[in-house]
Amino acid sequence: xxxxxxxxxxxxxxxxxxxxxxxxxxxxxxxxxxxxxxxxxxxxxxxxxxxxxxxxxxxxxxxxxxxxxxxxxxxxxxxxxxxxxxxxxxxxxxxxxxxxxxxxxxxxxxxxxxxxxxxxxxxxxxxxxxxxxxxxxxxxxxxxxxxxxxxxxxxxxxxxxxxxxxxxxxxxxxxxxxxxxxxxxxxxxxxxxxxxxxxxxxxxxxxxxxxxxxxxxxxxxxxxxxxxxxxxxxxxxxxxxxx
Numbered sequence: 001x002x003x004x005x006x007x008x009x010x011x012x013x014x015x016x017x018x019x020x021x022x023x024x025x026x027x028x029x030x031x032x033x034x035x036x037x038x039x040x041x042x043x044x045x046x047x048x049x050x051x052x053x054x055x056x057x058x059x060x061x062x063x064x065x066x067x068x069x070x071x072x073x074x075x076x077x078x079x080x081x082x083x084x085x086x087x088x089x090x091x092x093x094x095x096x097x098x099x100x101x102x103x104x105x106x107x108x109x110x111x112x113x114x115x116x117x118x119x120x121x122x123x124x125x126x127x128x129x130x131x132x133x134x135x136x137x138x139x140x141x142x143x144x145x146x147x148x149x150x151x152x153x154x155x156x157x158x159x160x161x162x163x164x165x166x167x168x169x170x171x172x173x174x175x176x177x178x179x180x181x182x183x184x185x186x187x188x189x190x191x192x193x194x195x196x197x198x199x200x201x202x203x204x205x206x207x208x209x210x211x212x213x214x215x216x217x218x219x220x221x222x223x224x225x226x227x228x229x230x231x232x233x234x235x236x237x238x239x240x241x242x243x
Contacts, residue, residue, distance in 0.1 A: 004081040013187035017217035030056040074123040093152040113155035167231040183237025206239025
């Protein structure tokens with residue numbers, strides 16, 4: 001079977017940067033980029049990657065906020081591929097006061113951010129290569145109370161704990177699993193943030209700026225390729241609130 005590197009939510013922000021940087025490390029693997037809706041953006045990324053290096057890039061359009069869709073993606077992969085590296089990067093938030101939450105929206109965030117990634121790993125378990133690597137993209141919001149979106153922070157705390165909890169599960173396959181916890185990153189996620197809000201955040205970060213997606217991707221690739229890195233949850237936030 002063919003070997004694959006999978007990046008979910010891989011056509012924008014952190015996922016896009018990870019996909020681009022991972023493409024430079026490919027040997028005999030195919031790079032599989034999973035995206036949800038923007039075909040033009042996906043094709044543009046594929047063309048850009050292939051223009052820089054002759055690699056096999058496969059685009060898979062699946063809604064990974066939906067459990068059944070995520071399982072169909074896993075079925076497609078396991079039919080033809082073994083997975084050498086798995087980067088699970090999808091995530092959604094819910095920005096409203098806790099008093100206005102409803103069960104459906106709470107469950108949607110928890111399912112997308114935590115439950116579906118966990119069950120994707122379970123589904124792909126037998127197809128993970130010996131010596132392979134799994135990386136979960138968590139968030140520093142799961143490490144420090146995040147009042148803007150309580151359910152997002154709670155779900156990401158679960159993602160970080162999931163990475164630690166699966167170390168023994170994956171041990172017999174000699175598969176490593178780690179997580180990263182980015183802080184504030186220059187992505188579309190923050191497009192609607194006011195100048196005042198941005199300034200307030202930058203004043204709490206010791207380097208006084210947001211991270212670039214490329215900086216987060218550099219850390220991700222380093223962890224994925226470090227054969228002794230296992231069960232680690234790595235914050236990368238520029239020194240947020242370290243005063």
